[in-house]
Amino acid sequence: MNTDYTINPLGDHSLIIEWSQEISAAVHDQVMNVYNHLLTMQLPYILDIIPAYASLTIVYDILLVRREQNNNAFTTIQSLIGPALTAPLVHKTEKHRLLEIPVCYDPSLGLDLATMAAQKGMSEADIIDLHTSQTYTVYMLGFLPGFPYMGKVDDRLATPRQKKPRLNISAGSVGIAGGQTGIYPLASPGGWNIIGQTPVKMFDPALESPCYCHPGDEVKFIPISLREFHKMI
Amino acid sequence: MIQVIQQGLLDTIQDGGRYGYQHLGINPGGAMDRAAMYVANILVGNDPEAAVIELHFPAAVLLFEEDTLIALSGGDFGAMVNEQPLDINQPIWISQLSILRFTKPVSGARCYLAIRGGLNNTPWLGSHSTHLKAGAGGFEGRKLQKNDRIPVNHVDEDIDKALHQKYLHTTQLGTPLPWRADVRDLYSDGSVIRVVTSLEYPELTPASQSVFTSHLFTLSEQCDRMGYRLKGPALHMVHEQERLSAGITRGTVQLLPDGHLIILMADHQTTGGYPRIAHVVSADLPILAQLLPHSKFIFQIIPHDEAEELLIAAEQHLHFLQNACNLRWQEWLQHNQK
Structure with a gap:
């Protein structure tokens, strides 16, 4: 040890x-x-x-x-x-859980996907592939109830926080800040670069276990279409 | 039931806080001024951490649908039952259909209203505290609004029977009982806030360390249940560097990127990455909770073990008050029980 x-x-x-x-x-x-x-x-x-x-x-x-x-x-x-x-x-x-979290990367939800693709000289599909190709660890929860800080994203995806935070980011939004990726469990102001949205409720106070992710969980993102997203929400 | 007939600025149900969930990003919350919550509760014979209403000025106007025993503590907001002024820190018998209003901010930033029996809302994760961000706990997870009806636990012990008997035909709407809690030892004038240093304190430049311990800091207008932003000279670290986020606590004094300080209060985030300069000692958190924007104070660094002793001393004082309250009730019962 x-x-x-x-x-x-x-x-x-x-x-x-x-x-x-x-x-x-x-x-x-x-x-x-x-x-x-x-x-x-x-x-x-x-x-x-x-x-x-x-x-x-x-x-x-x-x-x-x-x-x-x-x-x-x-x-x-x-x-x-x-x-x-x-x-x-x-x-x-022996300990960890593997959570598969569906994410819709449609530009109507992934508000910063196009800008990030342009900045990095990649296609939006490349970004989605890179984001969904690996398994992340939930390093901690913080900022908001049930907000998972996960990492590390592929170096090609790493993007600094936005200088001017958005005033309202929808619950379920999946973002990137530096080498981390995270999910907003509640609608909130925030500075992460939003690339998609999950229909899964990350925080539900009515549940006995109100937070979907726990520290130490492993997470894999599964891309879904806008149609599937609306069916699941 | 208690009815809200006019909404206040920010009135929420709070108790001792919700511990055991910070690893999920759920902060403990709870009463900003725990001493005042404690005192208000013991005056009406409640558990010291029973759910109370934390009021900010301008506060709600409340209608009591039933006869009840209440106490106010912490800030003095010029409470009145109809036209009769009420003091803080004493038990008050309130007749059915009395209206409690708060007329002027005499002192303090937060007033605590305890009702005998405590409030009867469904707890969330073991606590009655209102978590505004989560929209859970307290009254529907939000601040009190007009027309809310807050359920109160019914108690029918000897004290309650005797109170009903005695005040059955009273024409007075609010009747103070003839004793009060002396809370002066729990508070100071707020001109000195005691802290213990934190991990990044040694990384402040020597000049900034000296400013921290000698300069007057002022509470800015940006003071709420989450944190207090301070105004004062900008402080500097020897090396600016990014830090990994880690768990933080109530009372933590962080240095923001603009060189100014923030003190984390009850609704603080559970993790943060700004440099940790100091921590307000637990015994001084009630004092800080009662300071208003524009208040000025200096930080005084004390040793870690002394901070613990200060809290023990404050707790002993609260226990002493609780015993004294219980004794007064026993005496009162002897005189008033049929």
Whole structure:
């Protein structure tokens, strides 16, 4: 197990474990390994565990710790999580889900597809092929409830965020920002380059599990026609 | 039931917050000023984190359809029942069909209304807090609007029976009970906000570090439940560089690309990539929650273990108030129970 991480307080009621600050499957596997071990340990006092690209943030209840432990809460949590940090790396294939998400890349939904194709000297079909030809990892959820940050897209697709964010992006819009791809679960302002839209609800508060994607999931995009899109929505 | 007869600026149902879902991008939310939520609830004998209404000025006008016991805490918005002024931080018996309105922003930014029994909305993911972005929790996942009718849990304990008996024939519409919670130790004048430093603090230029700890910062007009943007001299990092997004928390002070600071509040995003300069200590979050735009303060850096101790001290004070409230009710019952 790689011990190349640091643990620091993140304010007075959380701590952050950070690994080498890069977007890579190897680093993220370590993040998810510790995350999954922490979940099985069912530790007391912990309110939230937030996995990201190369970090885990642990939010804890200071008052609960101090009611039961005669010690500084940060020190207590740090020693409680120790076993998860030294746990052996469980091979990833035993854990992850593969989600196939249908996406319609029609220009009426993929608002930036034409501009991106022109900028990169590719056809729109090339962009769609590149986007659908590989499997992505959900590195983290953030920004909005159920917004998956996935990567890494083919270098030829990488596109910086738009300088002027759009005021309203439709729910289900699939976008690219830098080397990442993501899906807007709700209508929202945003700066990602929109190349398509999925009819799948990424966020539904009425469901017991309201978010479609979870950290560590694998995602493959399946191209569908506009007709299929309207049938599925 | 409580009826909204006039809509306020932003009135939402909140409780202690929704934890356990930040890995899905669902932030905890909850009352901005937890101390005020706690105090309002204990004054009416509720669980300290029971659902309350968080009011911003101008606040809603509310009609109580039944007799009930309420308490207000946090900001003082010049509450009146019909023409009778009501103080904050004390229990008030409200007669059926009374109208509660808020007439002027006397102090603070958020007023908390607790109703005995608590509000009876269906919780979402274990919490009554309104998640405005998700459109879930609280009252239909949104701010309160005209004609909303908010269900209240019915309680029928000794206190309730005795209150009904005593005030059955009262002509007064709002009757304060003769005790109040002293909350002065929980708040300061807000001129100093205590922080612990964060990961990127050492990467500020020495000049910026000195500005951070010595200069007055002002709350801008862009202050809401998500975050407070500050006005002050621009701060600079030694090296500007892109950072990977990571989990962030309530109270985190981030440096925005324009050199200005933002403090993340209750409805903050769960992840962010801006440099983390500091974190407001938990004990000072209620103070910050009550500051209005244009308020000025300085940041004071304190050691991490001291921040924990401050929160423990605040919690002990709240427990002391809760015990005192319970004692007052016992005494009151002895005098008023038939």
